[in-house]
Amino acid sequence: xxxxxxxxxxxDRDAAEEAAEALGERFGIAEEPELxxxxxxxxxxxxxxxxxVVLRDEEQRLDPAELDAFAGEWDxxxxxx
Numbered sequence: 001x002x003x004x005x006x007x008x009x010x011x012d013r014d015a016a017e018e019a020a021e022a023l024g025e026r027f028g029i030a031e032e033p034e035l036x037x038x039x040x041x042x043x044x045x046x047x048x049x050x051x052x053v054v055l056r057d058e059e060q061r062l063d064p065a066e067l068d069a070f071a072g073e074w075d076x077x078x079x080x081x
Contacts (some may be wrong), residue, residue, distance in 0.1 A: 004060050006067055008053040010076035013037070016051035019074050027062060027069065029055060052079075 010016045020033045033055040043052075053071075055062075068078040 004057045006055050006057055006062060006064070008055075008067065008071040008076055009038070009078040009079050010051045010053060010071065012049075013051050015074035015076065016053050019075050019076070020053050023053070023055065027066075029062075031056060032074065055079075 008016075010019055014034050016035050020035060023029045023033055024048060033053045036052040036054060038050045064078060071077050
């Protein structure tokens with residue numbers, strides 16, 4: 001098995017938490033995605049942070065285009081590896 005990961009970039013923590021919860025419902029993901037705060041360069045204020053939702057897809061069953069559209073529902077995007 002390969003270690004395929006998808007990273008969704010979202011504008012804030014609320015969006016990341018909502019998206020992480022919805023991933024299971026929409027795509028049947030059993031494993032809890034990892035939420036990571038990604039502060040913008042030189043910014044210490046939490047308001048200026050993006051949040052990453054990292055999910056593993058070892059079986060490569062998730063469609064990158066569908067994940068990108070899904071992240072777009074929260075004004076986000078899927079980061080290319």
